[in-house]
Amino acid sequence: MLDINLFRNQPDTVRASLKARRFAEPQAVDRVLELDSQRRSLLTEAEKLKAERNAASKAISQIKDAAEKQAKIAEQKGLGEKIAALDEQVRQVEADLEALLSGIPNVLDARVPDGEDDAQNVVIKTVGEPKQFPFEPKPHWDLGTSLGIINFEQGVKLTGSRFYVLHGAGARLQRALIAFMLDLHTRRQGYSEAYTPFIVKGETVYGAGQLPKFKDNLYRDAEEDLYMVPTAEVPLTCIHRDEIVDAASLPFRYSAYTPCFRREKVAAGRDVRGIKRGHQFDKVEMYSFTLPEESDNELERMREDAEQTCAELGLTYRVKQLCSGDVGFCARMTYDIEVWAPGQNEWLEVSSVSNCGDFQARRANVRFRRSREAGAKPEFLHTLNGSGLGLPRTMIAIMENYQQADGSIVVPEPLRLWMGGIDVIR
RNA sequence: GGAGGGAUGGCUGAGUGGUCGAAAGCGGCGGUCUUGAAAACCGUUGUGGGGCCUUGCCUCACCGGGGGUUCGAAUCCCUCUCCCUCCGCCA
Numbered sequence: 175m176l177d178i179n180l181f182r183n184q185p186d187t188v189r190a191s192l193k194a195r196r197f198a199e200p201q202a203v204d205r206v207l208e209l210d211s212q213r214r215s216l217l218t219e220a221e222k223l224k225a226e227r228n229a230a231s232k233a234i235s236q237i238k239d240a241a242e243k244q245a246k247i248a249e250q251k252g253l254g255e256k257i258a259a260l261d262e263q264v265r266q267v268e269a270d271l272e273a274l275l276s277g278i279p280n281v282l283d284a285r286v287p288d289g290e291d292d293a294q295n296v297v298i299k300t301v302g303e304p305k306q307f308p309f310e311p312k313p314h315w316d317l318g319t320s321l322g323i324i325n326f327e328q329g330v331k332l333t334g335s336r337f338y339v340l341h342g343a344g345a346r347l348q349r350a351l352i353a354f355m356l357d358l359h360t361r362r363q364g365y366s367e368a369y370t371p372f373i374v375k376g377e378t379v380y381g382a383g384q385l386p387k388f389k390d391n392l393y394r395d396a397e398e399d400l401y402m403v404p405t406a407e408v409p410l411t412c413i414h415r416d417e418i419v420d421a422a423s424l425p426f427r428y429s430a431y432t433p434c435f436r437r438e439k440v441a442a443g444r445d446v447r448g449i450k451r452g453h454q455f456d457k458v459e460m461y462s463f464t465l466p467e468e469s470d471n472e473l474e475r476m477r478e479d480a481e482q483t484c485a486e487l488g489l490t491y492r493v494k495q496l497c498s499g500d501v502g503f504c505a506r507m508t509y510d511i512e513v514w515a516p517g518q519n520e521w522l523e524v525s526s527v528s529n530c531g532d533f534q535a536r537r538a539n540v541r542f543r544r545s546r547e548a549g550a551k552p553e554f555l556h557t558l559n560g561s562g563l564g565l566p567r568t569m570i571a572i573m574e575n576y577q578q579a580d581g582s583i584v585v586p587e588p589l590r591l592w593m594g595g596i597d598v599i600r
Numbered sequence: 601g602g603a604g605g606g607a608u609g610g611c612u613g614a615g616u617g618g619u620c621g622a623a624a625g626c627g628g629c630g631g632u633c634u635u636g637a638a639a640a641c642c643g644u645u646g647u648g649g650g651g652c653c654u655u656g657c658c659u660c661a662c663c664g665g666g667g668g669u670u671c672g673a674a675u676c677c678c679u680c681u682c683c684c685u686c687c688g689c690c691a
Contacts, residue, residue, distance in 0.1 A: 217650055221660045228660090231672040235618035243671095250671035418610090418647095547629055552647085 175275055175383075175536045181206050191281040194288055194498035202278055209271040216267060220260035227253050276380075277387055280533040282498055283507035289497025295510065296497065301481070302490035304514045305575055312581065313517035314573040315448040318344060320581055321599060324449065336438070336452045343599040347572070347585070348456065348565055350592035352431050355458040355483060355562045359429035363479045365460055368430040370409035373400045381538030382411040383504035383530075393435045393453075402435040406459035407559040414463065415538045418552045424542060425472065426463040429562060431456065449566040450522065458562040463540065466532065469556035473529040476560040477509045480525040483563050487586050489571050490514040492521065504530045513567070517574035522567045527560030 181188055185203050192200045230250050237243040287296050318324030323344025329337035340348060359365040379385040379392065379401050393402040403409060410428050419426075433456050445451040460479060464472045477493065484491040496508040505528035512521035532554035535541070541552035576584040582600035585593050 214650070217660080221650065224660060225658095227671075232619065234671060247671045253671075545629090547645095550629095 175533060176278060176281065177532075177536065178206075178210060178275070180281070181210065188278075188281060192278070194282055194286070195279055195501065196290065196499045197279065202274060206271065206274055206278075209267055209274065213264065213267045213271060216260060216264045220257060220264060223253065223257050223260065227257065273386075276537075279503045280506050280531060282501060283529070286501060286507055287495065287497050288499075290499045292496075292500045294497040295494045295500055298493050298495050298509075300490075300492040301485065302514075304490055305516055307516065309579045311516040311574060311577060313448065314515075314570045317517070317573050317577055317581060317583065318449075321583070323347075323599065333453075336446070337454065338449055338452065343593070343596050344569075346593060346596070347589070347599070348569060350585075350589040351563075351565055351568055351572075352456065352458060353592045354487075354589055356429060356431055358483060358486070359458070359460055359479065359562055363429075363460075363482070365427040365429035368410065368413070368428045370403075370406060370413070370430055370432060372403050372432055372435075374403060374409055374412075375400060378412040378415075379408055381415055381534065382408040383534055383537060384408060387503060390439060391437045393437065403432055404436050405434050405457065405559075406430040406432040407461060410459065410461040410559070411534050411540075411557060412538050414540045416540075418541045418543055419463075419555075420546075421465060421542050421544045424463060424465055424555065425468065428461045429458060430461070431458045433457075448518070448570065450518075450570060452566060456565040458565070460527075460560045460562050462558045463535075464556050464558065465542070466553070466556050469529050469531065469558060472556075472558050473507065473509070473527065476558055477511075477527045480511050480527055480560050480562060484511060484513055484524070486588050487568070487572065489568075489575060491524075502526075502528060504528070504533050506531045506533070513571040515567075515571050515574045517577070518570070522570060524563045524567045524571070525561040528558060530557045530559070532556055 176188065181203060185207065189200060189203050192203065227250070230246070230253075234243060234246050234250070237246060287294070289295065315324070315326070319326070321344070323341050325339045325341060328339040332339070356367055360367045373395065376385060376399060384392065384404060385401075388404075392404055394400070395402075409432070410430055413428070414426070433454055435454055438451060438453060449455075460476055462472050462476065481491065481493065491511055491513045494510045494512065496502075496510060501508050508526055508528040510523050511525040511527070513524050515522050534557045535554040540555055540557070542555045543550050543552050572586060573583050576586060578584065578598075580600070582598050584598050585596060590597060
């Protein structure tokens, strides 16, 4: 959610950002201003009548003479209905304004390069070289099925397409990755480990900016009106909802493992093979709450933390800065990290690190106070999120990069602690 | 699932349908005192919206959420949510 004052004071900033994003309804800015001015004139009118009513009520309470009192009360009859009618109009305008505002994306950071879509994202660095093999490297779906560690048929049997079952060393490899990442984030990178509910209320999803806009991508339990989390970012954003925290206690840094559930209504034939794009996948997430002036640095820090994860796993990766047409709804600026998958012969997005500024904090109402002195006003803090790597794609990269000519897979050194003596999956 | 009890400011906790945005205490902040600190004392201390002769003042709303009764609601009614106690069931 953007600050209404931004529309009042700098409408051109918002217009320019929407244009750069290729936002479908750029006229939304004018509609916001129109509703805002309607709201204010209705409020002025309603409040004038309320002040009148309050004064009259106060006067009535002072009147001793019964007849005089009754006369004054009779005089006031009907005022309530006028007020109620105006209040109803205010409610309507506010609901319209809210609906409109909640669908307008965050204003981009000035440093975001202009571009139409993901084809114009800018590679800012590449670390390592795509690995060369003395044999033809296989895609992970071949490796996984022949080793018996990924079973696609069973996933379809249990649930449907885009689900799978991991077995034996495959399931264990994923568990090792989760443990490795959580330990890295919490013991060496300064995050605090969190375990959150995987099913949350609509207002929690709204706070993180996924509702109302991305309703179609969410799994929902109609009976209880609850949503399955599409990412840990959703519960983590709302951990401090409606709180005012001390500036001195910031930043808050969290790392959480959760499964993620997404309908992923993408084109039917896209990414169907393998475990690249499922309706359920696991992820370890990093999340920070910072002072406004510190979020730019925090974004770089989190990007480095995600890079470190790739580097320690010995994966070749590259960092992209997303162009204006591809930055997500809540974000001001985003880096994607992609790892090289030699079997599929493509770069896989394993992490996306974003600075959301105060956009989510405003929705979730998370604030801080700069000092404890009386009169110090609460301000919205900034939120950032980053994948500490999506697990299926990290699995793909490990399987394809560490494969050997005989179809076996070497377990990367940092994961062996959790592999129960398995150094090579065969 | 059944039966009761509750939800008030950062916290504890009063509150008769009418100067109640709300007593009191604690805490926070500022000050006096002190070499300094503590204690004591004094003052101050919620959030959001709107207006203006815009750093101060006026005004509206907010006592778990929503709705209603009334000239007027923290207070009365309905409803939802959450919490507590007891019984039952249960991984």
